Amino acid sequence: MKIPFLDLQAGYLEIKEEVDAAVARVLQSGRYVQGAEVEDFETEFATYCSSKYAITVANGLDAIHLTLRALEIGPGDEVIVPSNTFIATWLAVSHCGATVVPVEPDLRTYNIEAETIERAITAKTKAIIPVHLYGTPANIGAINNLANGRGIRVIEDAAQAHGARYKGERIGAHSDCVAWSFYPGKNLGALGDGGAVTTDDLNLANRLRALRNYGSSEKYVHEIVGFNSRLDPIQAAVLRVKLKVLDDWNGRRRKLAAFYLSGLSDAELVLPEIPSWVEPVWHIFPVRTKNRDKLRSDLLQQGIETLIHYPIPPHRQNAYRSAKIAAHQFPAAEEIASTILSLPIGPQMRHEEAETVIKAVRMACDLA
Ligand SMILES: *Cc1c(COP(=O)(O)O)cnc(C)c1O
Numbered sequence: 001m002k003i004p005f006l007d008l009q010a011g012y013l014e015i016k017e018e019v020d021a022a023v024a025r026v027l028q029s030g031r032y033v034q035g036a037e038v039e040d041f042e043t044e045f046a047t048y049c050s051s052k053y054a055i056t057v058a059n060g061l062d063a064i065h066l067t068l069r070a071l072e073i074g075p076g077d078e079v080i081v082p083s084n085t086f087i088a089t090w091l092a093v094s095h096c097g098a099t100v101v102p103v104e105p106d107l108r109t110y111n112i113e114a115e116t117i118e119r120a121i122t123a124k125t126k127a128i129i130p131v132h133l134y135g136t137p138a139n140i141g142a143i144n145n146l147a148n149g150r151g152i153r154v155i156e157d158a159a160q161a162h163g164a165r166y167k168g169e170r171i172g173a174h175s176d177c178v179a180w181s182f183y184p185g186k187n188l189g190a191l192g193d194g195g196a197v198t199t200d201d202l203n204l205a206n207r208l209r210a211l212r213n214y215g216s217s218e219k220y221v222h223e224i225v226g227f228n229s230r231l232d233p234i235q236a237a238v239l240r241v242k243l244k245v246l247d248d249w250n251g252r253r254r255k256l257a258a259f260y261l262s263g264l265s266d267a268e269l270v271l272p273e274i275p276s277w278v279e280p281v282w283h284i285f286p287v288r289t290k291n292r293d294k295l296r297s298d299l300l301q302q303g304i305e306t307l308i309h310y311p312i313p314p315h316r317q318n319a320y321r322s323a324k325i326a327a328h329q330f331p332a333a334e335e336i337a338s339t340i341l342s343l344p345i346g347p348q349m350r351h352e353e354a355e356t357v358i359k360a361v362r363m364a365c366d367l368a
Helices: 008-014 016-029 036-049 060-070 088-095 114-120 140-147 202-211 233-263 292-301 331-339 351-364
Strands: 053-057 078-082 099-103 125-128 153-157 177-181 195-199 216-218 285-288 340-343
Touching (some): 016 036, 060 153, 060 177, 060 202, 233 285, 292 351
Parallel strands (some): 078 125
16 A cells, blocks of 8 residues: 555545536636636635735745735844744745744744744844744744834745634734745645635735736736736636635544544654644644654555655755855754654545554564
8 A cells, every 4th residue: 555645636526526627617707817716716715814904925835925025114124033944934034135034943842932033033134934834823922022113024934824813813913914825735726736825904915916927017008027827727727716625634633633642652762843823724734753764664665655744954055055044053953953854744635644654664673
């Protein structure tokens, strides 16, 4: 038996009829960029997040990048980011010419915390980008308290956390703005690239709408130096279908995660710790062990596919070689990169498959 890390094809097949009909509707419409399909998804996603506005863009990296631009953050400014995250969080800051200031995460929740962030704040700090890593919300209440009153903006990177809840409410409207990715493997994934920003700030929403569309709000009139970063109507139509099943599919991930947590509770593994005030959506189920590489190859031998999020931390990447940041030490990010392993999890994964994974992990840990 082969157990894939995530079976995207099975996800499509489960809702094939609705997805095919949605795509056909766009093909028939004659409208292939912007238009009603995109606007309808924006309305539905804003409603889902309890935010006033959702502005779709081409991908998650652009969602963060264009937001920083809309907030006029640039050279000379500092932006606080986690030392352990997907590199896009950093790239967005670098593309604006601002400086990334990495902060180490907590090694149990994998998220950055207000106390550590506070120590990294300087007179140049303009924004903080907490990432809801692996699908578990960061403590955005504490982070917003820290930022408010100091003129620091909070941009949540929610690329891994669609539908997750913080103190009972879905994330998407707690901070100045929230950036989303609809990359196929995310909890709410398109059949290609996509992204969005949710916000209650009308000025920010208008600036983002102009920035994504050549700096224009009226055809052939250009107020600012903009980009072409739009969500395709085909992807919007697919996302409207997938938004309807998101909570159900997140619920299935939650059941599998609970099964993993109980089935592996006595193994010599560091399991993720979930604060009582969050409801994660288990984009990833991470475990940590000193014997990571051996565990990974043992599982692969039994047909179980795992991944590492992430094998090389951003500060060690060649992309950041020349940045002064590379000279700093980030032991938590290093520790995570060398010990973390993501077990298979996804809405179409069956209970028996998770059972097989648990057995195999227990065997590898000499617990069988
Ligand atoms: C996926 C991801 C992004 C980037 O999204 P893309 O749509 O792939 O550009 C940004 N941040 C995090 C944490 C992500 O996981």
